[in-house]
Amino acid sequence: MPDTAWQAKDLLTIRGLEKGQVELILDTAESFREVASRPIKKVPSLRGRTLLGLFFEPSTRTSSSFEIAAKRLSADWVSFSSASSSLAKGESLIDTARNLEAMAPDLVVVRHGHPGVPRMLAERLGCSVVNAGDGAHEHPTQALLDAFTIRRSKGRLEGLEVAIIGDIEHSRVARSNIHLLLLMGARVTVAGPRPMMPLGIEQMGVEVAFSTEDAVRDADVVMMLRLQLERHGATRFPSLREYFEVFALTEKRLAGAKDDVIILHPGPMNRGVEIASEVADGPYSVILEQVANGVAVRMAVLYLLTLRREEGE
Amino acid sequence: MTLLLRGARIVDPSQDLDRQTDLLLADGLVVQLGDAIEAGEGVEVMELAGKVVTPGLIDVHTHLREPGQEHKETIESGTRAAAAGGFTAVACMANTEPVNDNRSVTEHILSEARRHSYARVYPIGAITKGLRGEELAEIGQLSAAGVVGISDDGRPVESAELMRRALSYSRHFDLPVIQHAQDMALSGSGVMHEGAWSTQMGLPGIPGVAEDAMVARDLLLVELTGGRYHLQHLSTERSLQLIQEAKGRGLQVTCEVTPHHLLLTDEAVFESGMSTDTKMNPPLRQESDRLALLEGLADGIIDLIASDHAPHHPDEKDCEFSDAPFGIVGLETTVSLCLDRLVAGGVLTLSRLIDLLSCRPAQVFGLEGGSLKEGSAADVTILDLEAEVTVDPRSFLSKARNSPFGGWQLKGAPVRTILAGRLVEP
Amino acid sequence: MAGEIVEKNETIEDLILVGIRTRGVPMAEALAAEIGRMENVEVPIGVLDITLYRDDLSTIAPQPVVRETHLPLPVEDRILVLCDDVLFSGRTIRAALDALIDFGRPKAVQLAVLIDRVGQRELPIQADVVGREVSTTLDQEVRVRFESVDGVDEVEVVDRA
Numbered sequence: 001m002p003d004t005a006w007q008a009k010d011l012l013t014i015r016g017l018e019k020g021q022v023e024l025i026l027d028t029a030e031s032f033r034e035v036a037s038r039p040i041k042k043v044p045s046l047r048g049r050t051l052l053g054l055f056f057e058p059s060t061r062t063s064s065s066f067e068i069a070a071k072r073l074s075a076d077w078v079s080f081s082s083a084s085s086s087l088a089k090g091e092s093l094i095d096t097a098r099n100l101e102a103m104a105p106d107l108v109v110v111r112h113g114h115p116g117v118p119r120m121l122a123e124r125l126g127c128s129v130v131n132a133g134d135g136a137h138e139h140p141t142q143a144l145l146d147a148f149t150i151r152r153s154k155g156r157l158e159g160l161e162v163a164i165i166g167d168i169e170h171s172r173v174a175r176s177n178i179h180l181l182l183l184m185g186a187r188v189t190v191a192g193p194r195p196m197m198p199l200g201i202e203q204m205g206v207e208v209a210f211s212t213e214d215a216v217r218d219a220d221v222v223m224m225l226r227l228q229l230e231r232h233g234a235t236r237f238p239s240l241r242e243y244f245e246v247f248a249l250t251e252k253r254l255a256g257a258k259d260d261v262i263i264l265h266p267g268p269m270n271r272g273v274e275i276a277s278e279v280a281d282g283p284y285s286v287i288l289e290q291v292a293n294g295v296a297v298r299m300a301v302l303y304l305l306t307l308r309r310e311e312g313e
Numbered sequence: 314m315t316l317l318l319r320g321a322r323i324v325d326p327s328q329d330l331d332r333q334t335d336l337l338l339a340d341g342l343v344v345q346l347g348d349a350i351e352a353g354e355g356v357e358v359m360e361l362a363g364k365v366v367t368p369g370l371i372d373v374h375t376h377l378r379e380p381g382q383e384h385k386e387t388i389e390s391g392t393r394a395a396a397a398g399g400f401t402a403v404a405c406m407a408n409t410e411p412v413n414d415n416r417s418v419t420e421h422i423l424s425e426a427r428r429h430s431y432a433r434v435y436p437i438g439a440i441t442k443g444l445r446g447e448e449l450a451e452i453g454q455l456s457a458a459g460v461v462g463i464s465d466d467g468r469p470v471e472s473a474e475l476m477r478r479a480l481s482y483s484r485h486f487d488l489p490v491i492q493h494a495q496d497m498a499l500s501g502s503g504v505m506h507e508g509a510w511s512t513q514m515g516l517p518g519i520p521g522v523a524e525d526a527m528v529a530r531d532l533l534l535v536e537l538t539g540g541r542y543h544l545q546h547l548s549t550e551r552s553l554q555l556i557q558e559a560k561g562r563g564l565q566v567t568c569e570v571t572p573h574h575l576l577l578t579d580e581a582v583f584e585s586g587m588s589t590d591t592k593m594n595p596p597l598r599q600e601s602d603r604l605a606l607l608e609g610l611a612d613g614i615i616d617l618i619a620s621d622h623a624p625h626h627p628d629e630k631d632c633e634f635s636d637a638p639f640g641i642v643g644l645e646t647t648v649s650l651c652l653d654r655l656v657a658g659g660v661l662t663l664s665r666l667i668d669l670l671s672c673r674p675a676q677v678f679g680l681e682g683g684s685l686k687e688g689s690a691a692d693v694t695i696l697d698l699e700a701e702v703t704v705d706p707r708s709f710l711s712k713a714r715n716s717p718f719g720g721w722q723l724k725g726a727p728v729r730t731i732l733a734g735r736l737v738e739p
Numbered sequence: 740m741a742g743e744i745v746e747k748n749e750t751i752e753d754l755i756l757v758g759i760r761t762r763g764v765p766m767a768e769a770l771a772a773e774i775g776r777m778e779n780v781e782v783p784i785g786v787l788d789i790t791l792y793r794d795d796l797s798t799i800a801p802q803p804v805v806r807e808t809h810l811p812l813p814v815e816d817r818i819l820v821l822c823d824d825v826l827f828s829g830r831t832i833r834a835a836l837d838a839l840i841d842f843g844r845p846k847a848v849q850l851a852v853l854i855d856r857v858g859q860r861e862l863p864i865q866a867d868v869v870g871r872e873v874s875t876t877l878d879q880e881v882r883v884r885f886e887s888v889d890g891v892d893e894v895e896v897v898d899r900a
Contacts, residue, residue, distance in 0.1 A: 031805040040841040043791040114635035115515050116587040136515030200509030
């Protein structure tokens with residue numbers, strides 16, 4: 001049963017969420033998806049609220065997704081990125097938090113390259129904090145929009161076979177999705193090159209495979225992760241070309257999946273590296289829907305957290 | 314001055330002693346140990362029934378940060394913390410600014426320590442100039458100035474060639490080569506133990522093999538050179554096996570372990586919400602390593618316990634886990650943790666603990682003390698096994714607060730130390 | 740009520756009955772069925788969730804759950820008949836008007852309510868078609884039940900505890 005109200009101050013991790021909370025977000029997101037089909041794509045619910053985006057790590061798609069979500073709720077959105085001098089090096093995170101507090105925002109969305117930063121800010125700020133990605137740790141709204149996309153397509157999450165394929169070690173998308181899919185009763189297999197498979201991953205409750213074919217076999221959902229050799233690759237994998245040859249999701253490799261399999265990708269895609277173009281653009285791909293759903297899910301998150309009332313209020 | 318300690322339970326492993334008796338100290342030395350010693354004129358008497366008296370405890374792995382990093386700690390604050398923690402002596406590492414790779418830094422440390430007189434300070438000299446790992450430091454000069462060992466700690470000696478020559482050259486001065494074993498290529502950008510918990514939290518890991526691989530290499534070089542080798546903060550089951558095997562072959566090898574590696578695991582990083590007080594190097598390892606270390610203590614493979622007291626200014630640790638410097642303090646928690654969790658916890662006898670904290674450190678490094686035999690230095694630690702304490706980092710005498718043990722309720726605590734026959738007031 | 744709606748509107752081909760969640764919906768359905776019987780015409784039905792437009796979102800507890808809005812046709816050049824079970828302060832209808840404007844520009848908007856709690860308006864809003872007027876005080880509540888939702892058709896006036 002979905003919860004009837006949202007009470008937590010922050011959304012920092014999927015780990016620790018309960019099923020009812022997830023269902024509340026997904027159900028609320030359904031309503032917001034409808035807003036996007038209107039001529040006037042705006043509702044007044046967060047009118048007069050100030051939402052801040054702090055992007056210590058550059059991000060166009062996630063930050064613009066949050067921005068559109070905020071604006072469709074009639075909120076005022078202000079965003080700081082590491083490119084601008086306001087997040088210049090030298091100012092400690094703690095001082096940044098104090099300065100933010102003085103501006104009295106209603107909610108802060110933060111993305112950072114280091115795990116634990118959103119939590120540090122949440123502990124020091126009275127307003128709500130939403131984690132838009134902290135290092136390789138978690139990316140809760142991505143997992144929520146992935147789950148929303150899967151649920152819309154399949155009608156459910158429980159009992160589905162989901163394969164997550166790629167550089168699992170460095171992927172916050174993988175970690176958040178593992179927590180969420182297992183929470184909602186799906187089964188998860190992770191796969192990728194051994195040098196990129198983190199130690200002890202099976203203790204998170206997933207099956208582990210080492211080839212795309214094995215992971216994709218009988219899968220209902222296939223999620224491809226982006227390969228970032230320039231960031232993490234040097235000693236882990238020889239080349240993009242080799243990755244395509246050995247691991248990419250091609251039509252041939254997809255053949256073993258269920259007939260109604262759907263393909264997800266958190267974006268941005270590296271065509272010809274982790275996924276072949278004909279698959280990315282093919283009939284099984286729901287990658288573009290993920291983007292649309294991203295705005296609806298983020299609207300739901302911003303709406304629920306900004307207007308939350310704690311027990312007893 | 315003459316001091317009579319009356320009625321305490323005296324535990325001195327160097328004499329196989331553990332019974333209630335009296336101890337007389339005069340002119341900085343142990344004069345007499347026996348029952349019903351008479352107090353003569355002008356003798357100060359301390360009634361210590363119910364307390365425990367041991368040879369002064371010695372922490373051979375501390376960072377006093379002076380010269381150059383006095384915002385973290387000074388020789389004064391560090392030795393005060395040592396005395397409060399029940400230690401009459403500490404050895405301090407060379408990674409100061411400037412590095413202790415020359416006699417003038419060594420002499421500065423010694424004279425500062427003497428000026429404050431809270432505890433004896435034994436400087437450890439650098440193995441390589443500037444800790445750069447390229448050329449040997451002037452080990453002979455350092456030895457003459459008074460270092461009791463050489464170490465490049467917080468860094469490893471990476472070059473096998475340099476480690477070979479250091480082991481070789483150190484034999485001229487009978488100094489132990491003290492190694493912080495860490496293969497830097499394997500540890501990479503890791504910030505915690507590589508295992509199930511680093512995987513869950515998405516933090517880059519330092520695999521156990523980063524320690525094991527270098528220990529294995531070093532032991533082969535010890536075999537080649539016949540030098541003396543002391544392994545710092547041993548943290549893995551495999552390193553322990555390697556040390557045991559090397560000792561079995563008669564190599565001059567010793568090792569130490571920290572209280573935090575005996576009592577905490579990588580899960581603490583998660584449980585604490587990524588608190589930077591759980592970040593140190595080597596990192597908190599997995600449970601199987603911790604259990605192996607406890608066994609190694611009980612079996613006698615591990616020679617001594619040392620804290621690796623690594624103070625940092627609170628501002629430096631008040632940031633996200635990835636950015637924080639490695640290290641926690643330990644001088645003011647080691648004794649209570651060991652008395653409560655190891656002795657009361659049934660892992661060690663009190664006598665064996667004192668061996669690990671006093672006798673063996675003195676033996677391995679050739680230091681004064683470590684014994685209450687007549688003629689020994691009058692360095693004494695008084696303990697109260699019944700005292701109940703709650704660890705509160707804000708009340709530390711150290712300048713630093715970075716400890717993961719805040720809030721721990723422990724039974725057993727140091728009461729006072731006596732240094733060269735004088736009661737110390739920290 | 741169905742008769743009045745038909746009387747009021749020359750061409751019922753342009754009508755859309757829009758039920759305000761929750762109990763405006765079975766009401767719209769019942770009206771559509773009745774009009775259909777009378778005029779032999781199928782009147783389209785829409786569903787409007789006004790949660791996002793309420794002016795008291797930050798203060799009411801518990802936080803209401805947002806549900807979907809669904810209009811079957813574009814609203815341009817059509818006459819929307821808002822249907823709600825009880826007209827009280829008028830704020831719900833104000834929110835509904837705000838919501839409808841975001842869908843476009845209808846030709847006209849009319850209001851049909853089952854129960855009009857006279858004298859309790861906080862905004863200048865009145866219904867075009869009223870089932871029954873009822874005098875109530877502020878500390879009374881009017882509860883309407885439909886068989887399709889609650890298992891029974893009835894109206895109850897209760898004193899708040």
